[in-house]
Structures are given as structure tokens and as C-alpha cells.
Amino acid sequence: MQTKLGCSNGRSEGASSLSIYPTPNSVAYQNRYGRVKGHVPDENSPLIIIKIAFHFFQKNDSTGNWNFEKTPDQKKRMVQIMDWINTTYTNCALPSDPIPGVSTTLNNSKIKFEVSGYYFYQNSELNISRSRPLCEAAVKKADATRLESFPIFVTAAKNAWGSYSSESILTFYADANPVSDFNFSQHLAHELGHGLDLGHTYDGSQNGVYDGKGDACCPEPIDPKLPDYLSDIFDQPWPNWCNNTNGQPCYHQNGGSCDAYDKNKYCTNNLMGGANWNNYISPMQMGKMRRAMALNTIRKYAKEESSSTTNWMVNENETWDFDIQMYQDILVTSGTTLTITGKVAMANQGKITLENGAHLIINGGAITCWGNLWNGIVLTTKSSLLLDNASIDNAELPIDAMKRTSLKIKGVSMINKKVQENKE
Numbered sequence: 001m002q003t004k005l006g007c008s009n010g011r012s013e014g015a016s017s018l019s020i021y022p023t024p025n026s027v028a029y030q031n032r033y034g035r036v037k038g039h040v041p042d043e044n045s046p047l048i049i050i051k052i053a054f055h056f057f058q059k060n061d062s063t064g065n066w067n068f069e070k071t072p073d074q075k076k077r078m079v080q081i082m083d084w085i086n087t088t089y090t091n092c093a094l095p096s097d098p099i100p101g102v103s104t105t106l107n108n109s110k111i112k113f114e115v116s117g118y119y120f121y122q123n124s125e126l127n128i129s130r131s132r133p134l135c136e137a138a139v140k141k142a143d144a145t146r147l148e149s150f151p152i153f154v155t156a157a158k159n160a161w162g163s164y165s166s167e168s169i170l171t172f173y174a175d176a177n178p179v180s181d182f183n184f185s186q187h188l189a190h191e192l193g194h195g196l197d198l199g200h201t202y203d204g205s206q207n208g209v210y211d212g213k214g215d216a217c218c219p220e221p222i223d224p225k226l227p228d229y230l231s232d233i234f235d236q237p238w239p240n241w242c243n244n245t246n247g248q249p250c251y252h253q254n255g256g257s258c259d260a261y262d263k264n265k266y267c268t269n270n271l272m273g274g275a276n277w278n279n280y281i282s283p284m285q286m287g288k289m290r291r292a293m294a295l296n297t298i299r300k301y302a303k304e305e306s307s308s309t310t311n312w313m314v315n316e317n318e319t320w321d322f323d324i325q326m327y328q329d330i331l332v333t334s335g336t337t338l339t340i341t342g343k344v345a346m347a348n349q350g351k352i353t354l355e356n357g358a359h360l361i362i363n364g365g366a367i368t369c370w371g372n373l374w375n376g377i378v379l380t381t382k383s384s385l386l387l388d389n390a391s392i393d394n395a396e397l398p399i400d401a402m403k404r405t406s407l408k409i410k411g412v413s414m415i416n417k418k419v420q421e422n423k424e
């Protein structure tokens, strides 16, 4: 087990200081990195694993909410529940209401969840709690390191499924009736979707017509003029029942009694649809969740993995004036300039390669890791690197420069490792 090598820069500062609001100014952000479409995965996209932990709040006498010790079969049920959730994310169902032109072969979000621990707390008050902050405080008091995985608090409160934020989920499934396990898995998959920045595809109005009010909590924005409008869910053809004289798309219907496969009803099997069946994730929804793992605070729960050697391609001149967590290597192609003014956190052993004639400018920016060490910047012939008030930290070999590259350095900090130049 390797210890952390000072990557707290990438992990905590990067994560906590980052927000997608206010919006960075760069064209690269406006057109690619800040946009859902810029993060839609394909078959080569790196798998992102999110660490989660379950926290069960029992009564003082250890009853009233799952008990693996007394009934080991309950652990098996929870493993099955997690399998169902991961299947929903990596082998998504086909859409019940397909939209022409939208890919039906992209059925893997390349996001999975891994349980890092099941924890039990004996506290009769919290056993019936609906308060995420109170649950979180109890976990923190017991062992704060348990909060390094995305927390799912399970209590025995009544009459609802639960609530969520980008920091935790609270769910009420202490009853633990096996008959409902599959529904519970679908509920958790839905709540995790919220944690990953997804909104509802319904707004609570049963006719679905856009009224801009948002009758139910947190619907996706549905104005086609908005840059992150989920066109692969809301676009035409309009359903028959959608009486949209205002020309706006219609929200879908929700309600557990609505059959997603009934063509006369415009409820769907979308993960965020709130109807029977929620196991379809659209390509843009996948992109939205992956954007959250690159840019939002929930990225701090990513499990450390080696950087994917499938390169993130920089084919056009770009300025990165935002903080981003990478899961794959970066390739700056020939004749292209990448300028970094924000903070880039690389995955373990990740590297940035500058092709022949590519340019990297780090101007007031920083590159570090978010887990263990990253490998560094590789310059090939005729590439150039300009560092001005830059920091390149926690790299095995921060700069690997072959002959005839141009290297200009001013006000640079490199912590941990040396600079190596291979000169003939």
C-alpha cells in the first residue's frame, strides 16, 4: 500500500476551489470542456470508478436497519443491489421512447461504483432521521476517513425514498424487505445520478408542457437555446399528447403508476424519469455525469486508477482557464498550442505528450496529480514548452525534453522531482 505523495493540491484544493460557476471565459471552456457534449463517452473513454460507502443507522440495540452480523445473507443482497446499479450504468437499457438520430449503441457511461465500506451506528434518534448533516456529523465523529467515499446514509425514516446532494445521499430503506431490493437499486441509481449533476426529466406537471415553473424538484433545463439542453431526451418529434403551443419541448411524466412502454403516455424509462423502470441513460446524460467527475466537487470521490493511455486529444489551440481532473493522458498534436492558466490534476502515471511542433504554455497555471504521482511532460522534436509562473508538482519526471526542443522557464516551481533534459 503506497502512501499519498502530497497530492492534496490536486485533490482537496482543486476540488473544493472548483466551481463551474462563475463560468470561465475561454473558448475551450465555452465550446468543449464546460459543455455536456464535450464529455460524451465513446468505447475508448476511461472507466471512472466512484468510491461509495454505506452508513446504516440502527436503533440503540442494533436492530431496525440491516444487520450483516446477525444475518449474513443481507450482505449478499447488498452486493446484488450494487450489481444492479452498476449494470444500469454500464449496460444501459434501450430507450423506451427513442428519438431519431440518437445513438442506441452507446450503452455504457463508463462510470461504476465501488463500495469501500459498510458501517453501522447504534443511535435510535438517527435511526429515524431525515437529516443528512446529522448523519454526516455522526460518521465524522466515528471516523472522518469514512467520508472519503461518497456517503449513502440509510435510516428508517418513513414515507419517502430519500434525498440527495452532491456530497451525500440519504435513503430510507431500513425495512430491508428483499422483495423491494431491485426497486431500491433503481432508486439508488437515480439518486447517484443526481449526485452526478443530473436533474429530472419531468417537472411534476402531468401534462408535461413547459411552464417554466418547475413544479417538482430540480428538472433539467428544457429551453433548446441553452447550451446544455439535453436534445437527445427532449427533442422532436413531439409526443401526441404534448400540447406545446409555446413551441417548447415537453417534460416527461412521472409517477410510479405510469408505464414507460405505453406509447400513449409520455413517461419514459429514463434514469431520471420517475416512472416505472428507470434504466436508460442518454449519451448527453452520460456526458453530464462525466463532466461532473472532471469539473465538480464530486470528483474527489474518484477511485485512484492508472491514467488511461488513450489520449485526450488537443487538436486545436486551447486555453484551459479552469480546474480539471483528468483520467487519461493528454496529447497536444503537431502545430497546436495548449495554454494552461488553471489547475490540471493528472491521474496516476499520467503524461502529457507534445507532438512534433506542438506547444505547451503554462502561464500562471499548475499541473499536479489527484492520486499518486503522475509521469510528467514529454517533449518531442521541435515541440516547445514555455513556463511562466508555473508549477509542475508531484511528477516522476516533470519535463522530459528530447533534442531540439525549446524550453523557456521563468518563475517555476517543481516540487519533488528533477528536470531532465536528454541532450545528444
Ligand SMILES: [Zn+2]
Pocket: 190, 191, 194, 200
Ligand atoms: Zn430524483
